Amino acid sequence: MTPSEYDAATEHREAETARELGKFMPGELARERAHQGTARFLPDGLDTTGHHLVAVENGSGEVVGNAWIGPDPRQAAGTASSAWLYDINVFPTFRRRGYGSAVLSAAEELVAREGWTSLGLNVSGDNEAAIALYHRNGYDVESMSLRKSVQQAPDINS
Structure with a gap:
């Protein structure tokens, strides 16, 4: 990935993350959280040790x-045997042509070369196309997080 490809990928990823977080918090806070995630996990951008940012051709x-x-961000630093797919993006004009499966296969090969033993990822529950892609490629649900919005009850003492 070139620096300009990194910038474009980061902009897209942060916008998508903010869109997802925006379902549960104000937009400005969602954008800040998305930016903080990039700063936390990629402190050195493209040169962050142990991370692979790749353009797919x-x-x-x-x-x-x-x-x-x-x-895998869920494991202690230096002890991780699992890798994490932080982001996968096939550009809209190239979707539904098998590139998603090809990217997953290439990611799995990279993970194996690096000595990791598994590859995890997170997907939004309403992203049916991505969920179907992951299931077709042998990924299983490991955990599930659910949320329901509730209305605050009126104060009966007022």
């Missing part, structure tokens, strides 16, 4: 998307 050399693979 098809057989014709066209960039069709990008991916970010690194240590």
Whole structure:
């Protein structure tokens, strides 16, 4: 990934993260949290140790998307045997052509070369296309987090 591809990927990832977080918090706070996530996990940008930020090209050399693979953030630093797919993005004009599966396969090969034994990821529960892609490629649900918005009850003492 070139520096300009990194900038574009970061802008897209943070916008998508803010959009998801915006379902549960004010927009400005969601954008700040998305930016903080990048700063936390990629303190040195493209040069962050242990992280792989890659541009995905098809057989014709066209960039069709990008991916970010690194240590599983749920494990203690230096002890992780699992990798994490922080982001996968196939550009809209290239979707539904098998590139998502190809990116996952390449990510799994990279994970194996790095000595990690598994690859985890997180997906929004309403992203049915991504969920179907992951299931087709052998990914299983490991945990599930649910949320329900509730209305605050009126104060009966007022």
